Structures are given as structure tokens and as C-alpha cells.
Amino acid sequence: MSARPNREARHWLLRRRTRLLLWLLFGALLGLVLLAGRWVHPHAVFGFEDHLGFFALYGFAVCVALVVVAKVLGIFLKRAEDYYQRPDQSPGSGNEPQRTRDGASAGAVKDEPRCEPDTRPGGPS
Amino acid sequence: MSDLSLPPPGLLLFLGLLLPLCGRRARLPLLVGLPLLVLALIWSLPLDYQLPLRVFDWPLVPLSNSVLGRLFGSVFALMALVGGIYAYAQASTTELVAALINAGSAIGVCFAGDLISLLLFWELLALSSTLIIWSGGTLDARRAGMRYLLLHLFGGVILLSGIAGHIEATGSIALSALRADSGAHGLLLFGLLINAGAPPLSAWVADAYPEASPSGSVFLSAFTTKTAVFALILLFPGEPLLIGIGLYMVGYGIIYALLENDMRRILAYSIVNQVGFMVCAIGIGSELALNGAAAHAFVHIIYKGLLLMSAGAVLQQTGRRKCTDLGGLFQSMPWTCLMGIIGALSISAFPFTSGFPAKALISAAAAEQQLLWVWLALTAGAAGVFLHAGIKFPWFVFFQQDSGLRPPDPPFPMRLAMGLLAALCLLLGGFPELLYRLLPYGTDYQPYTAAHLLTQLQLLLFAGLAFFALLPLMRRTRTLSLDTDWFYRRFLRQLTQEFGVHGRYAHSRLQSAVQARWQRLIHGLFVHLGPSGILARSWPTGSMVLWVSLILALSLLVYGMRG
Secondary structure, eight states, rough: OOOOOOTTTOOOSSSSSHHHHHHHHHHHHHHHHHTTTTTOOOOOSSSTTTSSTTTHHHHHHHHHHHHHHEEEEEEEEHHTTTTTTTTTTTTTTTOOOOOOOOOTTTTTSSSSOOOOOOOOOOOOO | GGGSSSSSHHHHHHGGGGGSOGGGGHHHHHHHHHHHHHHHHHHHOOOOOOEEEETTTTTEEEEEEOHHHHHHHHHHHHHHHHHHHHHHSSOOHHHHHHHHHHHHHHHHTOOOOOHHHHHHHHHHHHHHHHHHHTTTTTTHHHHHHHHHHHHHHHHHHHHHHHHHHHHHHHHHOOOOOSSSSSHHHHHHHHHHHHHHOOOTTTTHHHHHHGGGGGGHHHHHHHHHEEEEEHHHHHHOOOOTTTHHHHHHHHHHHHHOOOOOOOOHHHHHHHHHHHHHHHHHHHHHSSSHHHHHHHHOOOOOOOOHHHHHHHHHHHHHSSOOOOOOOOGGGTTOOHHHHHHHHHHHHHHHHTTTTTTTHHHHHHHHHHHHTTOHHHOOOOOOHHHHIIIIIIIHHHHHHHHSOOOOOOOOOOOOOHHHHHHHHHHHHHHHHHHHHHEEEEESOOOOOOOOOHHHHHHHHHHHHHHHHHHHHHHGGGGGOSSSEEEEIIIIIIIIIHHHHHHHHHHHHHHHHHHHHHHHHHHHHHHHHHHHHHHOOOOTTTOOHHHHOOOOOOHHHHHHHHHHHHH
């Protein structure tokens, strides 16, 4: 279990330093496109889209809203992946579809990218 | 040049039926040669060329060239060509034949000059698509193919009813711009929209396409929905209903793709999302908007083909299709990963990829018409595309947590096909005038202004920030999402079972009631006519004589009284 991750698992892109560097670069890029709005003004058709950072804020807010809406709808819409394969039981005998809870399944993938490589026994060789 | 020397270009691909007769060695020349021949024919046709054909007093026009038909026909032939290269090594002969006929039917629709020819190619499209799905070879593929077939035959009947109603009302089979102002035209529109993946029957796209083989889903993604877009541009430009329907599709595609775990189903949902942009643009209906719809369809076929090729390569090399089982593949499949990223950037309309100049036209058209809410929704949709297809697909398949899988890149033909499409994505992104020159209406639109580049980068990069900030909320789960297909996959099934139970009960009740009555009848007969029944028992001779003498005495008496 405590075996050192082998060389291949530590691809240069997965190293902590590279990831930190990528985040810094991404942050700098975000700042740059935001600041550039001070000098470059879109032709405002509706009168509000030339405000500094409108598109940045709108893009971010919309995506947050979409993820949250998807999450809420998921509570009602998600079913186990063999839902349609399961033989139908006789009506009225507990045929209620089972919902799998997020992350409850064994193979649920962790959210955040981990640079720690595979430490499972017998990881990639 | 005589008319007979120029057949409808799509029909040439029907020569694909010769594939099973040819040896394996002739496969590739046929798969590459036929689409090239079609492309050559399309571009040698004079514009406005028509081939009239009189059948049963109907003035059919199976070949009618137009700028729009040429645009769609060319990209369909291109996909048949590159898809053929991608598929030829591992796809079954049935799939390849079906794919060529599929492409041929789609091109047939593009060059159809009347409603009846359009309908014929439309139906062939549904049948050949079903064959492609069935070529997936699994039980799931067989079932999904049957559902696909039933739904599309239903759509075909609706379309046929609409066309019949239109002909009844106008007496004309010519293709002309219509409005959904009568029952017949409503049916016509509904029939077209079913193929476009519009609500309420959007679910078939994500139900059927991911069940095909790796190459099958590449073919499927290119033809059916975009043929519907072509027909909508032709028949319902400027139909206001389409704006709302298109925007719904944009949102539907994003939300369902965010919920999905199967990588090819994510891409299938994003087909609905992208077609939503086109449908909305058709609803706006201005020249700029229709140009945008056509351009978007053109580039979408290419980058969606590329994305599905990259997903298909992963499926073929790993045998896995769920995001929960994948990850970290960039280490051993760098080419597939790079191609997937180029496709993902293109679908997100990242500057200098093909999606950028196409989507810009639609957005500009909404702004030009002062449609504030439509513009806001389209801009939100553009950010959402980056979220669900632009980052989610490559991230969960090629990066995220390492799955430990180390498959190599796919064989050369598959890599080559991906490379060709990726090069096209970059070429059309870098030189949008190549694309704009092919559009139905002349345009001098400039997509690459400093302001447009900046606003698009702001939108996309901050959408990317939202993705990484919200990763904890986007954990992949081994689930599917309920959709309207629940009604025919579960509800109707249970309904028939419910009817079955009640039917069996009613049948047994009726049977026992009839049986009881019958038994009573038999019993009654037995009582009266049985061995001890009153009507069947033997009478003693003495009583016979007594009764006979009594009757004789009575008759004598009666006779005497008369006298």
C-alpha cells in the first residue's frame, strides 16, 4: 500500500510543481483577459456588454448556475445504470426505481485532480 | 451535356452495395473512391441544375443543385470519406455498406428538388441508420436500434402526413419556405424536428448513437440530425417557434451532458445542444442567421466527427466507455488526446478553431435583430458548451484521476482520419473566409476583431474556471438520467404488463363464468335426459297399457258425446 509510486505514474504533467505552475498560468491568463477589457471595448449592441468583465462574470455565473441546476435535477433524474435492464417486477410490489446516491457507487471518481499517482496495490507498472 | 450524364450525387454512394462482393483489398479504394467521385460530381454540377423526372404524373426533381445543398452535400461526402478511412479496418461489411447508403441518402435529401424525393431519401436515411446501430453487434445495440427504427418510422409517417396535407391544400410538391400555420404544416415541421432531436423526443440521440460501434457513431452523428437542419433551413426559415425550441435544445444538451457518465452519450447530448444553436438560428431567419445555421452545421459535422472518433478510439483501445472507468489516458494515447482536445476546443468556439467563426454568425444575427433574451441565452449556451463538452469530455477521459490504463494510440488509419478532421478544424478556424465563401448568402462578416476575441476568451476562460472550481459537484456517478424515452421504455411497458395482468384476470373470470353456465346446462340435460332422467327412463308395460286404454276410453267418450 505504501509502495512508492513508480516513475511512469509521475508523468511530468501530474507533478505537483507542474500543476501549480499551470494554475498560476491560468490565473495570470484570467487576469490578463479581464484587464485587457480596459483597452478593448466591444461594440455594445444592447448597451451593457461593454462593461468591464461582463462576459467573464456572465460566463462564470452561467456555468455555476448550470452545474447547480444539473445537480438538483440529478436528484430526480438519476437512476442506476442498469435501470432499463432490470426485469420489471409486478406492479405495486415495490417497483420503485432505486436511486444511486452520488459518489456512493464503488467506482465513483474523485472530484479534484490528484497529482498523487496510483497507490493502489499493483498500480500501473 | 445530356441530363442522363449527371445522376443525383447521393445515388453514387449506393454503389457501396457492391462492397460485400468485393474482396478485402478492394474495400479501401471503394470507400475512398466513391465519396471522392461524389465530391467531384457535386462540384461539377452547374448551380441551379435540375434533373426533372415524371413519375405517375408527379413532376419529381431528384436532382436540384443549390448553394445550400452543395454545402451540406460536400460535408456529408467528406464525412463519408474520412469516416470510411477511420472505419475500414475494423468495421463490419454491413456497417460500411449501411454507412455509405446513409451518407448517400443524406446527400440525396440535399439535392432533392421536391417533397416526394426528399421523403424517399429521408426514409432510406432512417433505415440505413438503424442498420448502422445494429452493426454494433450487442444486445443493447439491437434494442436501441429497434427503438430508433420505431421512432423514426413514426417520424416518417408524421412527415408523410404533413406532406400529403400540404399537397392536398396546394397541389404542389415543390420545396418552398413555409410557416407552421396549418395542421399539415405543423405535422411537416414536427416530422422534421423529430430527426433534429428536438423536444419532446430528443432522447433518441443519446439512446441510439452510443450503442453503435466506435466507427458507427461517427457516421451516425454526421447525417441524420444535420439533414434535418438542412430541411428546416429550406422549409421553415424564420419560423418563430424554432427560436424557443432551439434554445430548449441548447439547455437540454448541456444539463443532460453534465449529468452523464458515458463518454459517447455526453457527446450525443452535445449533438442536441449544437443542433439547438442551428435550430434557433433558423428561427431567427435573417440572411446572417441562416448563414450561421449552415456554417455551424458544416463545422459541427467535422468537429463532432473528430470528437466521436477520439472517443471511439478510446473505446476500441480500452473497451470502456464510462468516465468512471477512464482517466489518465493522455500518457499512453497522446495523439488521440490531442485530437480530442482540438475537437473540444472547436465545439467550444475557441478562437482559431472552426466553431468560432460559425457560432459568431448566429450570435451576431441575434444581436442584429435586437433579440436580447435570445442573445443572452445563446451566450450562456456558448459558455455551457465549453463546460460540458469543451472541458468535461477531455478532462474525464484523458486526465482526471489515473485509471491505470495504458493502451496505445489506435492503428494508423484511425489516427490519420482524426488528423484530417483536426486539420480541417484548424484550417477553417484560421481562414474563415474559406467557409464563408460556401454559404448561401454572401457575407463580409469579420469574426476576428480584437473585441470579439477578447469577449469570447473572457467567456470561455471564466467558464473553465467555474468547471475547476465546481469539480467537487461534478463527481461522476454510475448512473443514467431519465428522459422522455422513459415513457416508451418503462411506462408503456409497465402499462402493457398492467393490462396483461388485468386482461388475464378478466379472461379467467369470463372463462369460469362461461364454464359454470355450460356445466349447469350439461347437468340439467343430464338430470332430464340422463339414465335416471324423467325423460329418458323406461316405463313399465302395465302403465303403458293403462294409459293407452285410458286414452281410448276418453276418445270413445268424446266420440259418444258428439253423436
